[in-house]
Amino acid sequence: MTTTESGPPTSWRDLAPWEGKASRLDKALLIAIxxxxxxxxAMMPLKPFLLASHPVLLEFLTGGYASIxxxxxxxxxxxxxxxxxIFAGVVGMIKFDWLFWWTGRQWGRGIIKLFANGERAKRIAGRAHDLNPWLVRSAVVLAMLPGIPSALVFAIAGWTGMRLLTFLLLDALGALLITGLVxxxxFQLGQWAVDIVLTVDKYALWVSLALIIGISLITGIKQSRRxxxxxxARDESQDAGAAPEGDRPD
Incomplete structure (x- = not known):
């Protein structure tokens, strides 16, 4: 299948971020993503269990604000x-970010197909290559803030030619600032926050079961809709392809 000028992609090849035939590196990066x-x-059901018993391990595994x-x-x-x-929070936040930088370096403009949601995001990302390098560097530092599509920012950093060492340093700086704030x-909440965490731990099994059931239901509903x-679409295609009764041969 192909895609029209203004219509959505109708083949998985139209969604591929690379041009032409996929290389081994293209396939490896996609599998990694x-x-x-x-x-x-997989980490979602484990969070309630680890939050009270091993919060530092949970920081390293997820880099989430709650665990920090x-x-x-x-x-x-x-x-x-x-x-x-602080150390576990920073490492937990940035441990996989180099992968998104690499996708930008490898696929360039094609990363928009993977990480940009909505037409506005695609337009902004499409102009990213012409941005001032300092704006891109600032975006990398601020990418950990809530509401910012960090994966897209990191990929744009790779696309625009930012060196890996520079990216890692800026990424670590941003993670350090956010980790320190959280x-x-x-630290200021102290015992009060610990009591809440222990309450969550008390009901961890039920929270995890609720997460698993919720994910399963949402996945099932989306699959049914698809x-x-x-x-x-098949019925409509068959109806459109069927010849009118009067045009059929005897």
């Missing part, structure tokens, strides 16, 4: 050294 998405889903704040709260009551909280809030749309 898919695996990373699966890793994120929880670990800092335990640091306030003397359970964990604060430097471990850890500072958790199947219904595909069936409707």
């Amino acid at each position: 898919i695996a990373l998405i699966g890793y994120g889903f 704040g929880a670990a800092a709260a335990f640091a306030r009551i003397g359970e964990i050294p604060l430097w471990q909280v 850890a500072g809030l958790g 199947q219904a749309k595909a069936a409707a």
